[in-house]
Amino acid sequence: MNDTDVSKQIQQMVRFIRQEAEEKANEISVSAEELNASRIKVLQAQDDVVNEMKEAASKELLNVSRDHHSYRHLLQELIVQSLVRLKEPAVLLRCRKEDVHLVESVLDTAKAEYAAKVHVHAPEIFIDHVHLPPAPHHHNAHGPFCSGGVVLASRDGKIVCENTLDARLDVAFRKKLPEIRKSLFGRVAA
Incomplete structure (x- = not known):
């Protein structure tokens, strides 16, 4: 195997490693976006529960003046x-x-x-x-x-x-x- 073949094989290995790394980075990015979206949904649901509690308390205030x-x-x-x-x-x-x-x-x-x-x-x-x-x-x-x-x-x-x-x-x-x-x-x- 001459120097040119070795160089081509090394470049091919570098491209393969780089492509694998980019694919892995994309997977991590997609996974992080999905995790953030699910966290936002959980926070929104929690916020809805808290707001419903406040709304219920607000309705109870009407009984005070009765x-x-x-x-x-x-x-x-x-x-x-x-x-x-x-x-x-x-x-x-x-x-x-x-x-x-x-x-x-x-x-x-x-x-x-x-x-x-x-x-x-x-x-x-x-x-x-x-x-x-x-x-x-x-x-x-x-x-x-x-x-x-x-x-x-x-x-x-x-x-x-x-x-x-x-x-x-x-x-x-x-x-x-x-x-x-x-x-x-x-x-x-x-």
Whole structure:
């Protein structure tokens, strides 16, 4: 075998090895894409489960405002909590139209509780004539809605404390999301 034959045989072996390596790299690439696609499907399914849980919790919020006795007490607590956060001498309160009578019934008690808690004069609270959206109904399921609660703002509107049931659910859900995911799906390997 002369040098030319040896060189041709080596080049042929190099081409064969290179072709095998390229085929193996393509197989690995396809396998990685399939693995990523399946991971995305799993993550999407997990996300769907979590969103369904939040949706179910949101529907349960509607039951809170149906029990007028406990809801009246909750409104009072939400108003006091908002006043403590704002620490303003005069505030504007916004609630759902159907909650105005309940809010009015607890306003004086809430002001007195706040004043005693923070050691200040009772604030002026003006109930806004613009109301929060009503609870969701079948005919306005995709429109704006509010399950209950209050929004308080400073008179100039620069400081706002949104203390609606929906806003509180969002905050609690975001805060507890890692724990919810861990409880539902266990520890996810990275």
